[in-house]
Amino acid sequence: MKGPNIEDKLKERIKELTCLYEVSSILGDAETQELNLVLLKIAKSVKEAFQFPEKIEISIDVTAHKIGTAESDLLALGLESTVKVFNQAAGKLLVFYKDTEHVNFLKEEQDLLDNVAMKLGNHLERIEIRESENSLRRQTQRSDRLVILGELTAGIAHELNTPLANILGFAELLKADLKGNKSAINDLEKIIQNSIFSREVVKKLMFFACEMPQEMKQVNLVPIIKESINLLDASFRKKGVKYLVKIEKSEINLKADPIQLTQIIFNLCMNAIYFTPENGLVTITVTEHKKSVVIQITDEGKGLDEENLEKVFQPFFTTKPVGDGSGLGLSVVHGIVSSHKGTISVTNNSTKGACFKVTLPK
Secondary structure (H helix, E strand, O other): OOOOOHHHHHHHHHHHHHHHHHHHHHHHOHHHOOHHHHHHHHHHHHHHHOOOHHHEEEEEEEOOEEEEOOOOOOOEEEEEEEEEEOOEEEEEEEEEEOOOOOOOOOHHHHHHHHHHHHHHHHHHHHHHHHHHHHHHHHHHHHHHHHHHHHHHHHHHHHHHHHHHHHHHHHHHHHHHHOOOOHHHHHHHHHHHHHHHHHHHHHHHHHHHOOOOOOOOEEEEHHHHHHHHHHHHHHHHHHHOOEEEEEEOOOOOEEEEOHHHHHHHHHHHHHHHHHHOOOOOEEEEEEEEOOOEEEEEEEOOOOOOOHHHHHHOOOOOOOOOOOOOOOOOHHHHHHHHHHHOOOEEEEEEOOOOOEEEEEEEEO
């Protein structure tokens, strides 16, 4: 095939420059568009910039998105260029022969493909940076809300403690004075039981607000977890849920309150049991690092909506039906973990269910 003359070369150069301008414009306007649509526009622009657009097809395969100008994949590869995101290969721009006839690609066409790949890589980097910033902003806002909520909760809990103690005290005194009046004693029993329930709610609120006293000491986490799971065995069997405990070591030591560690395991496992369907699996994984211990409890439920992921540790927030939960279990866990200078997070699994991850310093 005869090579292009100077006029043809000039025309091809104009097409390439036009393509680069179009790609820059497409990426500049890409903020509000779906990535698939952006990739398709780029593919069409690149196709028209080549010397023989009728003989080739373009395919872009990046970050789980694959877009092309061809209706069929049964084509022969012609040129390719790697798309890099933060210096790591994230995909490719591919040019395919439309038939078996040989096409002499210009060196400038490979350069064009490389330039477009670089521009696309820069765009994907900006997307990742923006998503990371948004995620960090959401985490910071959520953390700030929980801190403010904790301060309010602590104040409310302290204010409620005194009147609840008075209600219980005077109810017990009246009970002693009304021994012969069964009806009155029954009513007093209801007052006492509801006061005790309210006191437990206050105690949970104080856990959330990190106001409960602790007995911090060196403990081996492994037997605490195994004992907790043994005690929960009946709950697992009643719901028909299986469990798997993954602990590589027989001894994992850290400084913590053993009773509060048990509460973490209990509350997270009970939550996992509730949301996991019959014959489902709850997985408890413990891993030791140099300066921390990580506990992960994974269920096979429906997972959480994006909005609920932000609220799950707030007191009285629950996705359970009315009467099935107070919405304090996870907020108690959050308070205990915070008081131990640790962190807790929740994410949806890639397949089904959610995973709660607790990181505690040694």
